[in-house]
Amino acid sequence: KNYLVTGSSGYLGKDIVLELLKHESNVLSFSSKEFPQETDKDNFRHFICDISKDNNEIEIHLTDFVKKFGKIDGLVHLASRGTRRINLNLTSEDFARDLVEAPKTLWSTLMKIKPHINLDSCSIVIFGSLWGTHIPIPKMYLDLKNEPSVSLTASRAALRQIVKYLAVIWAKENVRCNLIIPGWFPKPGKTERLDYMKEITGRIPMERVGIPQDIVGPTLFLLSEQSKYMTGTEIIVDGGYSLH
DSSP: OEEEEESTTSTTHHHHHHHHHHTTOEEEEEESSOOSSOOOOTTEEEEEOOTTSOOSHHHHHHHHHHHHHOSBOEEEEOOOOOOBSOOTTOOHHHHHHHHHHHHHHHHHHHHHHGGGBOTTOEEEEEEOOGGGTSOOOGGGGTTOOOOBOHHHHHHHHHHHHHHHHHHHHSGGGTEEEEEEEEOOOOOOOSSOOHHHHHHHHTTOTTOSOOOHHHHHHHHHHHHSGGGTTOOSOEEEESTTGGGO
């Protein structure tokens, strides 16, 4: 199988890529940073680029990859950015910019990959956010000032609607679109804020935050034939947080 992974150098993306490579898949990887682990596999191509920009670089790499390995069987789209901190004094221009960035980046990626996908069967897995369905609780963030902004929550809600829309429209073309909604997967920092972690885990029924391997299984499931009758669905991987 041939896969494209965006945002592959991130905390969750790296483990997904490594697991795909372990299964002897061919992986084309785009990220804004170097891939964080050395790999000498011939079936792995990693490129540093900004997929939110309209340029020919991605199309060139896609074309070369398809020539060598064949059509794309699946996309895992993790690439995303968003403004943190509550700020109800955002200018309308800043709000619009933040609101549009994630859906625009997704759409740009989809339009670039569409001519190269395997129309016999293709699975698109988009990573969304709890903040597309829930509103953050400000007091959980203590003094960190890293709450999701109002524009970020709105943009993640937009991703859900795009996935559902495309699931319907592309079903006749054998293209499946599904959404993964990760819960709390904080990247370990230089200093651990135990008070912050307590605020989080105290609201999770499984009483722990997620680790990257928790997200790998659901991702591979949606890419595989085991989920061939699933499209337009959401898999929430959050230890039960969203049940409250």
